[in-house]
Amino acid sequence: MRLLPLYSAAGLLALCLGTLSISARTPFQVQDPESPLHQPAFTVPSALTDTGRVPVESHSGPLPYESWLQHTLNFTHLAPVIRQLEWVHPGPLLNRGEAHVTVVTPPEFDRILAPVGITVADLDALALQAGLQHVPFKVLCVGRQRLVSPEKAADTLEAYNLIVQADAWLDLRWDIWRLFVQRSGEPSAFDPAHFWPHITLGYSHRDLFVEDGMYKGINSCWRPVEMTTTNE
Secondary structure (H helix, E strand, C coil): CCCCCCCCHHHHHHHHHCCEECCCCCCCEECCCCCHHHCCCEEEEHHHHCCCCCCCCCECCCCCCCCEEEEEECHHHHHHHHHHHHHHCCCCCECCCCEEEEEECHHHHHHHHHHHCCCHHHHHHHHHHHCHHHCCCEEEEEEEEEEECCCCCCCEEEEEEEEEECHHHHHHHHHHHHHHHHCCCCHHHCCCCCCCCEEEEEECCCCCCHHHCCCCCHHHEEECEEEECCCC
16 A cells, blocks of 8 residues: 655645645746745746656665666756746856756665665666656746855855656655665654655755755745746
8 A cells, every 4th residue: 555645735835835826837826926936937848747768877886975766857858947047047057967856865875775785776676666767747846945155154055946746756765665674674764755856957056955954845936837848
């Protein structure tokens, strides 16, 4: 039996931002005209969510932060969204030149899964069984995270991403949790729901992570999105 999320994306955002209405353009259309989500939408090619023919990429290495599990996307369909961000952002942004959704992070693998003998090959096998590359997902909004640089107080670090959602990703993380427990892992050490799926668009100095105190969930929604059949 699959375990399901305890909340809906729209419901949680309602708690954060107040009165919402659902529209075809975006999952959230905030009534407050001062809200960032009331600004013009970013257009996102619907082809970005069609990944069944995108080759699987496995990431495994001997050093820390070299191993993780991802849903691989076609960067060609993300590039137009990055261009829109560059048009509205006042300064240059860095980007990865590729697109993916991280399903298991490098710290989770290095610190939690690998110590009980779970390998990237194990994760890849579970992902193949779950049909990870064929998982349909929703694009909820453009997210933004900002942080005063701990290295240089005069700098504000910024990261931008597409906040995305698919129940199947969470189901896969529960499958991984079950394997973790079977391998004698402490059940409370790996939390499948500790998960904020996103697609990185760009960042000012470096990317921002949970370890920086930044959460890339619907709480970080900055601009609405509109799905389109074109790739411009």
